[in-house]
Amino acid sequence: MTTPEHQPNDPEPTRPPGSAAPRYQDRVYRSPAALVGGVLLLALIGWLGIDAVVTGEGRTPWLALATMLLLVPLVVAYTLRPAVYVNDERLRVRNPFRVIELPWGQVASLRSGFSNEVFDESGTKYQLWALPVSLRARNKAVRAETRAAAQAARAARAGSGSEGSGSGAGSGARASAGRGGLGPGGVPSGPKRAESDRAMDEMREMHELRQSEEAAQGEVTVRWAYEIAGPAVVGAVLLAVLLGVG
Structure with missing residues (x-):
């Protein structure tokens, strides 16, 4: 790190x-x-x-x-x-x-x-x-990104299924998706990266x-x-x- x-x-x-x-x-x-x-x-x-x-x-x-x-x-x-x-x-x-x-x-x-x-x-x-x-840190970041993507997919399915239930339910689904590292609409806020990889990205x-x-x-x-x-x-x-x- x-x-x-x-x-x-x-x-x-x-x-x-x-x-x-x-x-x-x-x-x-x-x-x-x-x-x-x-x-x-x-x-x-x-x-x-x-x-x-x-x-x-x-x-x-x-x-x-x-x-x-x-x-x-x-x-x-x-x-x-x-x-x-x-x-x-x-x-x-x-x-x-x-x-x-x-x-x-x-x-x-x-x-x-x-x-x-x-x-x-x-x-x-x-x-x-x-x-x-750190290969361990990279693998940990990949697992975290995979979990975030799966959570985003579940939130997207839940949001599409509740569109007919009214704006209140949709807002609740979006708020729930916004937790746990997800942005609005269940989209991940950004890819998870190991610390050294993030530093290299910034330098690039x-x-x-x-x-x-x-x-x-x-x-x-x-x-x-x-x-x-x-x-x-x-x-x-x-x-x-x-x-x-x-």
């Missing part, structure tokens, strides 16, 4: 002089399950690591510190860090070890399969780590609207997250040295 958030304090990307301001600040998509799992893992690593540092003997404290230095950045990278930022001008993908900025004019397509991905005009693929695909819509705008042109940029990779590499080297000399 993903959660869209509005970030009123996010810095706006640089815009060409005279270009129109975005209609809204960055909308952020993240996975609440990943955030909760990351916090729990960090708490567990901190508890075990600090206990080993305080009560351990010999090389144990150093091994605990090296292990924490290796694991903490990796947990942050794969759980707390991934996010997708969207505004009128560009799509910014923050993956575990890279940040990719794609102006809408450079986005070729957004595809959903066993993972959610964005392709730029050169054909390069970038996976959206913040929008994991934004892409269609903005890809030809002047403010949405530019080059794709990729930045490596050395602040994450650096400590993890140091921790791995330190751990290997400690184990090697043991």
